[in-house]
Amino acid sequence: MLGDRFVYVAISTILAFSYYILPQKNEHYPTCPTVEIYRPLNYSENKDILDKIINDETFRNSSLYKMQQAIRINTTSFNDDLPLDVGNNLDKFQHFTKFHNFLKDEFKLVYENLQLNMVNHFGLVYIWEGSNTSMKPLLLMAHQDTSPINLKTLNQWIHEPLSGDYDGKYLYGRGSGDCKNLLIGHLEAIEELIKIGFKPRRTVILSYGFDEEISGFRNENPKFIENIYGPNSMYAIVDEGGVSLMNVGETKLAVVGTAEKGYLDLSISIEKQGGHSSIVDKRTAIGIMGQLIVEIDNNEMPTYFIDKNPTFYQYVCLAENSIDIDTKLKNDIFNSQIDQNANENVRNFINKDKYTAYAIKTSQAIDIINGGEKINALPEYVELMINSRVAVEENITIAYNKFVKDTTNIAERYNLGLNVQMAYSDEIIEVIPATEMGKLTIKPITMLEPSPITPIGDKHWEIFAGSIKHLYEELAYPDSKVVVTPGLGTGNTDTKHYWNLSDHIYRYRPGVLPSVNANSHGVNEYIEFDSHLQIIAFTFEYIQSVDALDD
Template sequence: MNFQAYVSLWASCLVGGLLFFTLHSSSKPVDYVPQCPMAKPHRPSTYLANTPVIDTILHDPEFRNQSLVKLQNAIRIKTETHDDDPITVEDDPEYWAKFDIFESYLKSTFPLFYQNTELHKVNHHGLVYIWRGTNTTLKPLLLMGHQDTSPVPESTLPLWTYPPFDAHYNGTHLFGRGSSDCKNLVIGYFEAAEELMKTGFIPRRTVIFSFGFDEEVSGVRNKNAEWLEEKFGSKSMYAICDEGGVSLTTLDGTTMAVPGTGEKGFLNLWIDLKTPGGHSSVPPDHTSLGIMADLMVQIENDPFPSYFTPQNPTYHQYVCLAENSATIDQELKKNILSSLTSSLANKRVREYMESSRWLKYYIKTSQALDVIHGGSKSNALPEFVQLTINSRVAIEETIYSALRKYLGNVKDVAQKYGLGLSYQLKNESAVEILPPTPQGDFLVHTDEFFDVAPLTPINDNHWKLFAGNIKHVYEELVWPEIYQGPDAHNPIIVSPGIAPGNTDTKYYWNLSDHIYRYRPGEYTSVETSAHGVNEWIKFDSHLQIIVFYFEYIQSVDEIDD
């Protein structure tokens, strides 16, 4: 089915007996039914009593300095992980011992936290802390993060303004690897919990903290979720919170917070090409490197299609923008709100998003040609070349549809040069598409993939509380001078969304239907150079993490399942 037919079918099934309407560029249609899952600010009942604590976290210089030192010292402990790390801890215990150093630092820095929680070490370095609640019938709240950071390539060291592990603070911004992704979140959890403990807070609902140690390399050693499911059971958690999503962003003059309620699929694909070797003095017209180069160009010239459908939380993000922004371009607004009933409007929205590198991959599968290996010396024909491709798979697609697209690209090139072609998935036998030939053959294979995540519900009380907590923190605590009073700014819109990347939540799907990928803060991880040179945060954002979870833990504690 082509995309236009898909959109038409979607509209007829979804809208049913709803009257279709004519949109005007300056306003919503008369018969338009709002779709944005709006939430009002939600605050715990203890909010007023805890005002002095909140003011201390956000505004007290002494607290700020103490919090700064805690995060700085965490950043100074190198916990980098690499793609070629030992696959098991037992393979090289000494290599993984850096996480013992990090855990020892947590223990010495947060004694009150350790006093009130139980620590369980899973697969040596996975950390699971259980803060027991008094009501065992309530499902626990699970808060996640990861201890490891992406590596700092030695070749990039001269490009850093400040050394990446010095944790330099210039009075407003903190620089260093892990400052944004995501030691700020991990340390923020500890600080929020300790501030609650200092008030005498004893939870009714158990709170669990789970920290993996290889998230930056796909988390294959993360056994925390398996341990939790064995101990507590399937769907045993009230909600799960992790990094990800868009903390705060401005779109068409409107401030939005976009927790990740969905996550794209993940595919690492390897394409191997074997050809006869020989002396470079008598090369064929196309060596294996030349053939692979041709394939690379064909792949990049054949991008995946884009989609703008309600299957994708990004659709709801832009509907929320169109319904609530006072400054959005009126033509864009019209196209968004008619995108289900007009294929032309849908196309225009997709074209608008595809015009931005940062927006386009919310609505389509990415394809990044990341690594190529081949050849051994200048006078020997390359006998083996390998290309590595990473794709984050769109919500509307599957790992298998992405694989079919790549196989089509490879098949075209294989037939062009008279080569064989097979593919192989993890733990399965190879499947032959074209028989091997004397000229050589391709093998397309993968053992690193997972499908699109289940979507978190967005119209229930879980969502209203989480989204309401965001509005409470930013509109009432962080920036009351902007969002309160007679001259109040347009309110912050909290909408569902996705992040183009992936988190460790992929291992936790069985534990809860309510997974929120959201790290509070004033800037997204992309804006703060996470994984890049000069990674940084505005330190106010770290304090906002502390306040957010200080309030959210209490809010969740006050409700029943």
């Protein structure tokens, strides 16, 4: 009897302990949308071409020359107040003409076989007409423009910003990673396809805007394409974004952006009586604005871990495939949708690192503050400008109301009036009447809801993700294992203008490093040049794979 009890206790202890040792999946839990390697039907015929793209030194040097020439042409876009129609402001964008001439000279086969349409003067839309017009076209995107170079940082650049310097492994210069490598890679891939006599059944469209870095307000390419083909007319859309390759312990993840966060710019201003700075209230307008900044920073946005967000599947895939992450974390991921404590543990883990945290919460970046005119005069008007990237679990109204609440707290604390312009409204509401101390005003400036979410687990995903897997595991890094997962774009790409054209939008650029880790927008932007060759190989194969598939 005592022996039986001992056995019972031992078994119970083992079972309880195993919860923390062995992965525990519940039966209602979604699984990773795992794919197998996907190769084009005629892969065996083109193995030599792919080997040339990835490994041939002559091809590498030729491709390098093209990228260096592209980087050396200045295609900066600047923030300004120009209207959407640049017809009256051609001089502001005239430097793009040099880039266009370079493309025409360098990619003669593209210009002989594809139809080029100049849209709104500087937008480029190339159409490679397919033989079967009943098939939805494939749309490949990039952008021509680059972010400005801060002249005050020139002494920090190891290589000149437009040098295109190459050290045998890395290529340096503005646009190397964001994203002339993608644009040039597309054109190189298509020239390779033309050389082998490939003629598409499915039309291929290349769309390159010229002001993505300033939100793409002048990008009329999507309207042009929709006018020809209609809404929801594209088989799929592929643009920059996603995490090229990331290591989580021993696991390599290729994270495809299947959604993007929303975008919100807002302004908060304070008007307060001025005067000589020798006689001052306890806090000036700038001092009160400082308190508001503290209020905003201290009231952090909530975190989420639910299957509405593609990040959820990214961590499911990690839990299913990793051999070295903490077993307790694996269990918590598996049980996060039925166990509140497990969910919190996963959120806390993701939230520890700023490079992963904003995939599960809305960001709030205090970027600009203006106020004060003279050192001995009290400031009468101060303005704060905030940029927020809105979580897919929320919407613009939810995020904006958080800032309204913070502003209300400060208005009440310092006996100020409060005017609020609500999201999607021109009306300004006087929430608290102005007092002798002054008033606060909060207004939205730019609003974009979180994007629609691309389906996963269908044939579209099988081909796209499987092609990535083939690129890495068989072409670029033989014998490696790469897990391709859905993920979330924490920034915004030009795809925000193309939502009406397809349900299948993939934000992914093959390569070794995500552009954010390669100093895009910053000092010493660079790429590992192998990444560029991988773009060419992927595009070469992906166009063929979707061409062989009937809608």
